[in-house]
Amino acid sequence: MTPAAILHRALAEPESMRGLSADDWNALIRVGRAERLLGTVAERAVPLWDALPAGAQTCLTEERDITRGDHLAARWEIDRAALALRNVGCPVILMKGSAYLHAGLPAAQGRRIGDLDILVPRAALPAVEAALLAHGWLQAKENAYDDHYYRTWMHELPPMVHKERGGVIDVHHTILPLTARLKPDADALIESRVAVADGLFVLGPAEMLLHSAAHVAYDGEFEGGTRNLWDIHCLASDFAQTPGFWDRLTEATDRHQLRVPLSRALRLARRLYGTDVPETLAGRMDLVDRLALRKLHGRDRFGHQGAKLSDRLLYMRGHWLRMPPLMLTEHLARKAFRRKERAQPV
Amino acid sequence: MTPDRWPSRTLRIGPASFHLRSPFRRVIDEVNALYRDYPAETADGIYDYAVSAVPSSPLRRWVNPNLRLECDFEPFDTLPLPVELGMLGLEMGMNLQMAVGYRRHVVVHAASSASGDKAALLIGDSGAGKSTLSALLAYREGWRHLGDEFALLDLDAPLLHPFPRPISLKNASIAAMEARAPADRFGPVLEGTVKGTIRHLLPPAAAIDAMETPAEIALVVAPHFRENAAPAWRPMTRTETYVRLAASSTNQALMGEAGFEAVWRCLAHAPAFDIMYGSSDDALELFETLWRKVTA
Amino acid sequence: MRYRAAAREAYVVRPVDDLTLVYHRPSGMTHVVSPAVVAILDLLHERTLGIGEVCEQLAQHHDLDGDGDDIARVVAARLDEMAAMDIIDRIV
Numbered sequence: 001m002t003p004a005a006i007l008h009r010a011l012a013e014p015e016s017m018r019g020l021s022a023d024d025w026n027a028l029i030r031v032g033r034a035e036r037l038l039g040t041v042a043e044r045a046v047p048l049w050d051a052l053p054a055g056a057q058t059c060l061t062e063e064r065d066i067t068r069g070d071h072l073a074a075r076w077e078i079d080r081a082a083l084a085l086r087n088v089g090c091p092v093i094l095m096k097g098s099a100y101l102h103a104g105l106p107a108a109q110g111r112r113i114g115d116l117d118i119l120v121p122r123a124a125l126p127a128v129e130a131a132l133l134a135h136g137w138l139q140a141k142e143n144a145y146d147d148h149y150y151r152t153w154m155h156e157l158p159p160m161v162h163k164e165r166g167g168v169i170d171v172h173h174t175i176l177p178l179t180a181r182l183k184p185d186a187d188a189l190i191e192s193r194v195a196v197a198d199g200l201f202v203l204g205p206a207e208m209l210l211h212s213a214a215h216v217a218y219d220g221e222f223e224g225g226t227r228n229l230w231d232i233h234c235l236a237s238d239f240a241q242t243p244g245f246w247d248r249l250t251e252a253t254d255r256h257q258l259r260v261p262l263s264r265a266l267r268l269a270r271r272l273y274g275t276d277v278p279e280t281l282a283g284r285m286d287l288v289d290r291l292a293l294r295k296l297h298g299r300d301r302f303g304h305q306g307a308k309l310s311d312r313l314l315y316m317r318g319h320w321l322r323m324p325p326l327m328l329t330e331h332l333a334r335k336a337f338r339r340k341e342r343a344q345p346v
Numbered sequence: 347m348t349p350d351r352w353p354s355r356t357l358r359i360g361p362a363s364f365h366l367r368s369p370f371r372r373v374i375d376e377v378n379a380l381y382r383d384y385p386a387e388t389a390d391g392i393y394d395y396a397v398s399a400v401p402s403s404p405l406r407r408w409v410n411p412n413l414r415l416e417c418d419f420e421p422f423d424t425l426p427l428p429v430e431l432g433m434l435g436l437e438m439g440m441n442l443q444m445a446v447g448y449r450r451h452v453v454v455h456a457a458s459s460a461s462g463d464k465a466a467l468l469i470g471d472s473g474a475g476k477s478t479l480s481a482l483l484a485y486r487e488g489w490r491h492l493g494d495e496f497a498l499l500d501l502d503a504p505l506l507h508p509f510p511r512p513i514s515l516k517n518a519s520i521a522a523m524e525a526r527a528p529a530d531r532f533g534p535v536l537e538g539t540v541k542g543t544i545r546h547l548l549p550p551a552a553a554i555d556a557m558e559t560p561a562e563i564a565l566v567v568a569p570h571f572r573e574n575a576a577p578a579w580r581p582m583t584r585t586e587t588y589v590r591l592a593a594s595s596t597n598q599a600l601m602g603e604a605g606f607e608a609v610w611r612c613l614a615h616a617p618a619f620d621i622m623y624g625s626s627d628d629a630l631e632l633f634e635t636l637w638r639k640v641t642a
Numbered sequence: 643m644r645y646r647a648a649a650r651e652a653y654v655v656r657p658v659d660d661l662t663l664v665y666h667r668p669s670g671m672t673h674v675v676s677p678a679v680v681a682i683l684d685l686l687h688e689r690t691l692g693i694g695e696v697c698e699q700l701a702q703h704h705d706l707d708g709d710g711d712d713i714a715r716v717v718a719a720r721l722d723e724m725a726a727m728d729i730i731d732r733i734v
Contacts (some may be wrong), residue, residue, distance in 0.1 A: 003347060022391030026365070027347060030396055033418045055363075055392025058450075062394075065449040069600045069670075076669045083731060136726075164726075165669075301347050302367075302396055304416055584658035585674055592672065599670070603654065606665040606672050610656060 003027040004297045012273040014044040018051050025056050027301035034303030035226040036112045039067035043110030067110055074098050074113040077167045081116060082198050084135035090124035091201050093193050099202040107234035115168040121190055122173040137162050153177060175211045184256035205239040206252040213265035214258055221314050222292045232265050233273040246278050356393050358385040360509040360557050361450060366436045368399035373432030380512055380533045380546055383554045397439035402426035415439045419446040444496055445596040451498035451507055452608040455594040458492040458506050459483040464641060465506045465561035467497055468569055469590050475571035478519040479629050484549050485527045491549040499608045504615035505560040510553050512546035520545045522626055565640050566618035575624040577632045582618040645721050647686035647730045666729055673727055678720050690733050693718050
C-alpha cells in the first residue's frame with residue numbers, strides 16, 4: 001500500500017486504522033500533514049480512539065488542537081467580514097472551508113481552514129473592496145503586474161489581508177478564471193444561494209459541489225487534490241441524501257458547462273474514497289485521470305512529492321487550461337525570476 | 347512501503363520526539379555523537395516530527411555538497427547550508443517544528459532551570475543574556491537545566507516541562523563555559539554561521555535523564571548582560587511580564603483560552619524581576635539572591 | 643455612532659496591577675486595557691449605546707474628573723480604540 005493509500009483508506013474506512021503498524025502510522029502522519037488532512041483523520045479516528053497507540057493519539061490530539069485554532073480564527077474572520085459588508089447591499093456568499101463551517105456541514109469536520117473565500121456579484125466589487133479597505137484590510141499583492149493580472153484575468157480580486165489580524169480574504173466574482181475556456185454562469189451561481197446565519201449565504205448544494213469539482217480538475221496540477229477530493233466526497237455523500245440531488249446537479253452542471261471537470265472529480269473521488277456516484281455522471285477513466293492518480297499517490301512515506309514527468313505534464317496542462325499561450329510564457333518567466341529573489345540567508 | 351535507505355536517528359527531547367535523516371552520512375554521524383545521551387526510541391515506534399536534510403539539488407549531493415530542509419512544518423525559502431553545518435540545519439528544523447506545530451504546551455522562547463521541584467524562567471531577547479545564564483546554571487551545584495531555547499508551560503497547572511536540548515553557545519559565551527564545564531560535554535566548533543561561531547554544550551547527563559520531570563514555576567527573570575555594569579535588579583509589573591511572555595511565545599495566540607490561562611497562571615504564581623550584571627559571577631550571585639528571596 | 647459589546651460570557655477579565663487583561667473568546671485575542679476601558683466595556687454587554695449615554699452611565703457609577711466635554715472626548719477616544727481592537731463593535 002502506498003503511503004498515500006494509507007491516508008485515503010484511513011479517511012474512507014477509519015476502522016482500518018486499527019491494523020496500522022508503527023511504520024504505517026509514521027507515514028500516515030507525514031502524508032496527512034502534507035495534504036492538510038491529518039485533522040480530518042483525527043476526527044474520523046474518534047470512535048476507535050482507545051484502540052490507537054499512544055504516539056498516534058498524541059499527534060492526532062495535537063492536530064485537533066491546531067484545527068480548533070483554525071476554526072476559531074475562521075469564525076472570527078467571517079464575523080468581521082459580515083460586519084464590514086453589512087451595508088454594501090449585495091449578497092455575500094461564503095465558499096469552501098468557511099462555507100462548510102458556517103453552514104455546519106460534515107465536510108467541515110477536522111478541516112484546516114486558511115483564507116476566507118467569498119463570492120459577490122461582479123458589479124458590487126468596487127463597493128465590497130471599498131468596505132473592506134475601510135475596515136482595516138489591505139491589498140496583499142506585491143506589484144503592479146500581479147495586481148493587473150488579477151483584476152483583468154482572474155475570477156477574484158487580489159487577496160486582501162487584515163492589517164491587525166493578518167487574516168486573508170479572497171473576494172471572488174465567479175468560480176473560474178476569466179481566461180479559462182469554460183465559462184460558468186456567475187449570475188446563476190449567485191442565484192442558487194442559500195441563506196445561513198448572520199445575513200450570509202452559501203452556494204446551493206449542486207453549485208457548491210460544482211465549485212469544488214471545477215477546482216480539482218481545473219487547477220490542472222491537482223495541487224491539494226487529495227483534500228479537494230475529500231471535500232467532494234463529503235459534499236456528495238451528504239447532499240445525495242436529499243432526493244433529486246443528482247438530477248439537480250446534472251442540470252446545473254450543464255448550465256455551467258462543467259460536465260467534464262465534474263465527471264472527472266466524481267470518478268477520482270470514487271477511486272480514492274469509494275464515493276457513491278451515479279454512472280450517468282461518472283463517465284470513463286481517461287489519460288488525465290491516470291496522470292492525476294499518479295500524482296495523488298505520489299507522496300513518499302515522509303510526505304514528499306517527487307517531481308515526476310507525469311506531474312510536469314499536469315502542470316503544463318493546468319496553465320494551458322487557465323490562460324492563452326502567449327500570456328502563459330510571459331507569466332511563467334516572471335514567476336521563475338521572482339522565486340530566486342525571495343530566498344533568504346539562514 | 348519502500349524502506350527508507352538514508353541514515354537516520356530518532357531522538358526524544360522532553361515531551362517531543364523527532365526523526366532526523368539525511369543521505370549525508372556525516373551529518374547523521376555528527377548527530378549521533380552530539381545526542382549520544384538522548385533516548386533513541388519512542389515507546390511505540392511512532393515519532394512526532396520528521397526533519398530531513400536533503401541535497402539542495404541532485405548535483406549538490408556530490409559536488410560542493412549543500413543541503414536544505416524538508417520537514418513536517420516547512421521552512422520558508424532559505425538559502426542552502428553547506429554540509430558541514432548540516433547538524434545545525436537539523437536543529438533549526440527541530441526548532442521550527444516546535445515553534446510552528448507544537449500545541450501540547452505554551453511554547454515560550456526562554457531558558458529555564460530548576461532547583462528541587464521549583465523552576466525559574468529566563469526571558470528576554472536573543473543575545474541579552476538568558477542562554478549564557480542558563481548555561482552557567484546548568485553546571486552550577488543545586489540546579490537542573492530544563493532548556494535554553496524553549497520553555498514549555500503546562501496547560502493545566504503552573505508547571506514548566508523540560509526541553510533540555512544541547513545548549514547552543516555563541517561567540518564569547520563559548521569561552522566562558524569552556525572554563526566551567528567538562529571538555530567531553532562539548533560538541534564541535536562550528537564557524538561561519540550567520541550568528542558567528544557556535545558550539546554546543548550538552549547539559550549534565552542527570553538533566554537529560556530527568557527530561558520528563560516538570561517543575562513548578564516560582565520565579566520569572568529577564569536577565570541583561572552589559573559589559574562592566576554594576577549588578578542591579580528591579581521588580582517587573584505583571585503587565586510588563588505578560589507583554590514579554592506573550593511576545594516571546596510562538597503559539598499562545600493560537601491556543602485560545604487554554605493559552606491565555608497558562609500565561610495567566612505563570613503571572614499569578616511567580617514574581618518577576620529584571621536583572622542586569624557585568625560578569626558571570628555577578629549574574630549567578632544576583633540570580634541566586636533573588637531565588638532565595640522568593641522561595642523562602 | 644453607537645457601540646455594542648458581546649455578552650459578558652464572551653470575555654475573561656483579569657485585573658493584573660493597574661491594568662487589566664481581557665481575553666475575548668470569539669476572537670481568541672488578549673488585550674491589555676486601562677480601568678476606563680474596563681468600566682466602559684461593563685456598560686456595553688449586549689446593549690447598544692451612543693457616546694452620550696456611555697458618559698451618563700459612567701458618571702452614575704464612577705467619580706469622573708473634568709467637565710462634560712473633557713469626559714466626552716476621553717470616552718470617545720476609548721470607544722474608538724476598543725472598536726479598533728474589535729473588543730466592541732461600532733453600530734451605524
